Amino acid sequence: NSLYVPATPISIAAQYLFHSFFLTVSAGTQAEDPPKSVVILDPPWDRLLEKDSVTLKCQGAYPPGDDSTEWRWNGTLISNKASSYSITDATVGNSGEYTCKTGLSAQSDPLRLEVYKGWLLLQAPRWVVQEGESIRLRCHTWKNITIQKVQYFQNGMGKKFSHQNFEYHIPNATLKDGGSYFCRGIIKNYNLSSEAVKVTVQGKRVHLESSEACGGRGKFHPHWEDELGGHC
Template sequence: MWRLLPPTALLLLASGRSRSEGLPKAALSLRPEWDRLLERDPVTLTCQGDRVEEDSSARWWHNGTLLPGQASSLSIASARVNDSGEYRCQTNRSALSDPLRLQVVAAWLVLQARRWVVQAGEPIVMRCHSWKNLPVYRVQFFQNGRGKKFSRNNQDFHIPAATGQHNGSYFCRGMIQDRRNESSEAVQVIVLGVATPPVPTSPPGKLAIVSLLPGLLFVLDTALYLSVRRDLRRALKKGRSDRVTWSKGPEDKQEQ
């Protein structure tokens, strides 16, 4: 990360970190709340953190580069692909925030979610968003390539309580203005805290038999192979000894 910073930004970041040691981190929020956007979508990032009274300034970094301006919010009126990347901020009485990553996609449809990583039991809220909010019909949502929901014009997909069955890759498809059949890119949804089934335990005797089973199978396979090979050799030898050769006898010569 340090290689991306120009010298001035590096000095400001280093001095800011030294002054903010022990302070709570700033927090970043999005409005709208989607971190995956289409080109021309508007988005506003807000830096929340402790401040000196009557001072609402904040410093902003994009992909490690210090941005000009010190407003508490960073507004992007019409997003572009090069607006994608990692954003961080810091107020005058907070430590540097955790990174927030935006992805701006050049496409007709994008699958959006409030969060891509959720705890088991929490809701999953997704929507199939179109470029410039054009009308979308016959909306379908897919999980791991299998259809999960179909609607004539509802672009939202809601799972009330996430379980391990909801882990996977999701995308959406729809007809834009009844003319273009488009699909979004697939995105991974991860459900944390899912209980894994316990591994069954076996009694010591059964465990010993199971551990010896591969060796026993190998011995049996080897014995069977040698037996078949021996019988095959015997059959070949017998075939050679039983081979019939024909030659003309005296009576055949007389007939000539």
């Protein structure tokens, strides 16, 4: 006959501690999530006119000897497995979200590509920039037809006029450079304008200290004061 000994509170606690320790060790041994792949545009415009061409390139880590890439358009798998995906003679039907994934990298964030019908289109490598970065705008024509007397507008006000140069650069953007932009020019004796597009300039980050940390009052301070201390 065996003697039954009920579990004591101590033994239950020991089992719980062992189980928690096992889960912690298991979690620590799991591999970290791989970095995401990145979709790069060449040329760098995410807004195109019909008949334009663009190449999407996938940046990420590949296994040795295997550069196969998984491409998706609006979530649907694309048959192309090369590290780049080219679109020639683009149509409105090519618009959508594109993602890629390499063998050793996670799936990229979606990149939105828009293809429009029309004569004139405003393009930019980025529509959101940080204060101090550059803004580059391009007045693009269908099939690169010659355009003359190009003018750029910000929030309805003329900013730049040029007989031939169809790009507009702001080397060190400030908050006042954000807003709605469009361009206008003459194509085949017609005075045409592009649609307006929003350009966002983000300011430098500031922190809000807690009431206890700043003598009972919340206080903003520049991010660089974190390294200097004494910002209350």
